[in-house]
Amino acid sequence: MSGESGDDANPQEPRAWSGVRSGPLRAGEWVRITDPKNRRHHIQLEKGAQFFTHRGAIEHDDILGSPEGIVVTSAGGVEYLVFRPLLHEYVVSMPRGAAVVYPKDAAQIVAMADVFPGARVVEAGAGSGSLTCALIRAVGPHGSVSSYERRRDFADIARANVEKFFGGSPPMWSLTVGDVQDDLHGREVDRVVLDMLAPWECVEAVGSALVPGGLVCAYVATTPQLSRLVETLRTHGEFTEPDAWETLVRPWHVEGLAVRPSHKMNGHTGFLVTARRMAHGVRPPGRKRRPAPGAYGADYAGPRPATESERDPESTG
Numbered sequence: 001m002s003g004e005s006g007d008d009a010n011p012q013e014p015r016a017w018s019g020v021r022s023g024p025l026r027a028g029e030w031v032r033i034t035d036p037k038n039r040r041h042h043i044q045l046e047k048g049a050q051f052f053t054h055r056g057a058i059e060h061d062d063i064l065g066s067p068e069g070i071v072v073t074s075a076g077g078v079e080y081l082v083f084r085p086l087l088h089e090y091v092v093s094m095p096r097g098a099a100v101v102y103p104k105d106a107a108q109i110v111a112m113a114d115v116f117p118g119a120r121v122v123e124a125g126a127g128s129g130s131l132t133c134a135l136i137r138a139v140g141p142h143g144s145v146s147s148y149e150r151r152r153d154f155a156d157i158a159r160a161n162v163e164k165f166f167g168g169s170p171p172m173w174s175l176t177v178g179d180v181q182d183d184l185h186g187r188e189v190d191r192v193v194l195d196m197l198a199p200w201e202c203v204e205a206v207g208s209a210l211v212p213g214g215l216v217c218a219y220v221a222t223t224p225q226l227s228r229l230v231e232t233l234r235t236h237g238e239f240t241e242p243d244a245w246e247t248l249v250r251p252w253h254v255e256g257l258a259v260r261p262s263h264k265m266n267g268h269t270g271f272l273v274t275a276r277r278m279a280h281g282v283r284p285p286g287r288k289r290r291p292a293p294g295a296y297g298a299d300y301a302g303p304r305p306a307t308e309s310e311r312d313p314e315s316t317g
């Protein structure tokens with residue numbers, strides 16, 4: 001987390017707009033201090049300032065000019081680790097409007113949506129800007145991330161969080177207050193990443209903006225959302241069969257002979273869905289496996305994929 005724009009903002013620098021800084025800790029930078037009970041605070045360094053803990057003050061001057069990875073001691077004798085925060089540490093501690101995409105899901109999105117350096121990515125909604133940070137990093141200085149957020153108050157939070165992490169507004173990033181659907185027609189993009197309540201409402205617009213071979217990735221919190229999105233993608237007809245999954249991360253406790261899963265775990269964040277855009281006017285071949293009996297029965301009320309005979313009236317004679 002930069003805290004001020006600096007030499008890493010030069011696009012020729014290998015670390016340009018990565019949000020990563022190195023060298024001695026300077027005034028204006030943010031650091032993360034961690035006590036022996038793993039309680040963490042983020043503080044912005046300022047010459048002559050103090051940070052007050054429940055066990056006495058920490059002098060910023062004891063940190064300024066030092067490398068990362070030092071230990072400072074509060075006036076009450078408690079030792080604190082000092083590091084610059086990593087991106088995944090930053091996003092779970094930054095101010096929030098909307099719920100954020102957690103790092104385990106952001107990592108999946110970057111990998112499974114194949115967000116590559118130079119990619120043109122559209123993202124909605126920006127929410128608190130957590131996923132935005134991961135996308136900006138992944139596309140790098142030669143890509144673009146166009147973020148959309150319907151709520152101005154959330155957009156303001158996203159902007160503040162992104163700018164704080166990168167030390168300024170990354171030139172490859174734009175943030176628009178408005179509905180993503182209004183801006184997609186007529187565009188050409190490689191990836192669309194949706195984190196919103198009703199991503200199925202955007203499928204038509206996403207289909208018009210994605211280049212052939214482009215990919216849509218959506219993050220949804222509940223199974224009704226998952227179902228409706230997947231069926232809408234099928235109904236569109238020019239996306240590949242969607243993939244849907246979730247990831248569970250189970251931390252482990254490792255100490256001597258006590259090696260076991262942690263007692264605590266984040267049981268649910270969300271589901272991910274990806275599908276690729278076919279060339280315009282081209283439908284994927286019909287699915288080999290028939291839907292389970294009753295899957296689209298009388299009590300199914302969602303969007304229905306076309307049947308084989310609707311897609312190809314000559315196939316059934």
Ligand SMILES: C[S@@+](CC[C@H](N)C(=O)[O-])C[C@H]1O[C@@H](n2cnc3c(N)ncnc32)[C@H](O)[C@@H]1O
Pocket residue numbers: 098099100101124125126127128129130131132148149150151154178179180181195196197198
């Ligand atoms: C869960 S939050 C996104 C969190 C964000 N991905 C993050 O990691 O911080 C969902 C956001 O989508 C916004 N939203 C919903 N539908 C939208 C649309 N059609 N266009 C733009 N923003 C939308 C909402 O206002 C809300 O802030």
